[in-house]
Amino acid sequence: MNLVRVCDDECKGCAICVSVCPKGCLAMSGELNAKGYEYVSFIENSPCTACGLCFLSCPEPSALTVCRIKEES
Amino acid sequence: MNETIAYKKPTSLYETFDRKGSGETCTHYCPGCGHGTIQKLIAEAIDSLGIQDRTIFLSPVGCAVFAYYYYDTGNIQCSHGRAPAVATGVKRTRKDAVVISYQGDGDLAGIGMTEIMHAANRGEHITVFFVNNAIYGMTGGQMAPTTPLGLKTLTTPFGRDYGRDGRPIGMAEVMNALVSPVYIERCSVSNPKDLLRTRKAITKALENQIEGKGFSFVEILSPCPTNWRMTPVDARHWIDTEMSRLFPVGLLRDTEETGLCAPHCVPWMDDSQLLAFLEGKKDPVIETGARVPGGTQRIQIAGFGGQGVLSAGELLATCGMNSSLSVTWLPSYGPEMRGGSAHVSVILSDEPVGSPLVERPDVLLAMSTPALDHFEPLMAPGGLVITNSSIVNRPLRRSDLHHVAIPATTMAKEENLVSAANVVMIASYILISRIFDLDTLRRCIPMVLRKKDLLKKNIALVDKAATYVQEYL
Numbered sequence: 001m002n003l004v005r006v007c008d009d010e011c012k013g014c015a016i017c018v019s020v021c022p023k024g025c026l027a028m029s030g031e032l033n034a035k036g037y038e039y040v041s042f043i044e045n046s047p048c049t050a051c052g053l054c055f056l057s058c059p060e061p062s063a064l065t066v067c068r069i070k071e072e073s
Numbered sequence: 074m075n076e077t078i079a080y081k082k083p084t085s086l087y088e089t090f091d092r093k094g095s096g097e098t099c100t101h102y103c104p105g106c107g108h109g110t111i112q113k114l115i116a117e118a119i120d121s122l123g124i125q126d127r128t129i130f131l132s133p134v135g136c137a138v139f140a141y142y143y144y145d146t147g148n149i150q151c152s153h154g155r156a157p158a159v160a161t162g163v164k165r166t167r168k169d170a171v172v173i174s175y176q177g178d179g180d181l182a183g184i185g186m187t188e189i190m191h192a193a194n195r196g197e198h199i200t201v202f203f204v205n206n207a208i209y210g211m212t213g214g215q216m217a218p219t220t221p222l223g224l225k226t227l228t229t230p231f232g233r234d235y236g237r238d239g240r241p242i243g244m245a246e247v248m249n250a251l252v253s254p255v256y257i258e259r260c261s262v263s264n265p266k267d268l269l270r271t272r273k274a275i276t277k278a279l280e281n282q283i284e285g286k287g288f289s290f291v292e293i294l295s296p297c298p299t300n301w302r303m304t305p306v307d308a309r310h311w312i313d314t315e316m317s318r319l320f321p322v323g324l325l326r327d328t329e330e331t332g333l334c335a336p337h338c339v340p341w342m343d344d345s346q347l348l349a350f351l352e353g354k355k356d357p358v359i360e361t362g363a364r365v366p367g368g369t370q371r372i373q374i375a376g377f378g379g380q381g382v383l384s385a386g387e388l389l390a391t392c393g394m395n396s397s398l399s400v401t402w403l404p405s406y407g408p409e410m411r412g413g414s415a416h417v418s419v420i421l422s423d424e425p426v427g428s429p430l431v432e433r434p435d436v437l438l439a440m441s442t443p444a445l446d447h448f449e450p451l452m453a454p455g456g457l458v459i460t461n462s463s464i465v466n467r468p469l470r471r472s473d474l475h476h477v478a479i480p481a482t483t484m485a486k487e488e489n490l491v492s493a494a495n496v497v498m499i500a501s502y503i504l505i506s507r508i509f510d511l512d513t514l515r516r517c518i519p520m521v522l523r524k525k526d527l528l529k530k531n532i533a534l535v536d537k538a539a540t541y542v543q544e545y546l
Binding site: 002009010012013014015016019020022035037050052053055056057058059060061062064065066067068069070071072 | 074075076077078079080081082083086098099100102103104105106107108109110112113114116117143262264265268269272298304305306309
């Protein structure tokens, strides 16, 4: 189970990450951030593979951080 | 639970981007801009190649003009279109640097077409990232050299027409017409597959430079949703469906051969070797006894064209170089070879010189009356003015300046060498300021003098000037 951390105020709402995610893990939040953009949000418990496509295609350097989570055995 | 970070902001980007006050972390780019994506990929490559400390990033004019606020590397912001020329200079003087010329289509294919063509043709060991969004972005969406036919822009309101506006230029293909580049690829950031390919191309283009292979050119199709008047997602779709038909993505060249600009083509002489070359000797004498008044002398030499004004500056600068000083020589002259006004700024300093401009001269060598009229008011308080009293026959208007009048042209005429009045002026300055020994001047004259048969007469004039100045003082 992996996840994408979204820094709400860094997002400009371009929705490119939403369009490139192969697993549909990201969606527009419906909320506006401090700069007035509708930011994206990570859908809890969605099947993120930490492939990084959202991060690589996002134009903002620090809007998204992709985390890989390993369950401890 | 064990959490590791798979992707985060590259470390070669600054923590904050302090263009408008401190603490800002967003870029200045519009939502969905391709620049942000491409610059992140470049930053990632800089990180992974471990070259942050030796990367010099050249920002263009255009939307990416502020890249120096983002990259925590060496940065230079270049005049419009001139980045490949700047890159040439930087790379040839800093061979260990990784030089990135980042340019848009207006910058590279419009105003800067000359610079990119010749840098590529010389096979400079640099990496060029050419961001093609088919429009002038920063200035508000005018037609660029890369604008597709039919596309409506601010300056082609009815669509680009080939008869009126010419056809779009495929820069990757133009580069491919030259022999020298070692790597040419066109990529796109419009979809995941092409994005990953762009990422690879960026890394390869930088590796080529690190390995000293030669000139690498990566064209990247990039969306401009704002000026294309599309949503960011639609803009990427438009690249895939329309723009990439005009500019097909793909590898155009990847050669194993090394590019032209071989290591021996770049300057290899150090200061002493350069002096030896100029002096024609194996072991040059570099003096260290120069006494620069105040540490820095800003000298203006001015007169008519043909009086040897520029050579006088060259002579003085050469004396400075021979005395281990930092020097600059900045000529200014009209199109006339004779009779127009000419002046030259020379700075001699114990410290590195930041700018060659002399706005408030400490010293003026005025060889004509108009030259004195022009520069006297600009002199720094307490400055030294040496006039050529054979031609300039008025006293100074300012009382705070030191004035020495030397009949330079008359003395030169007496030696049947009227063109050497400049040597008299320089000799007088050196004698009055005691900045160098006269032997330094005698030794440097042959390096600057083009007519070698006149050497004896020039040296004789130096002695004559010395006698005159000693009597005068």
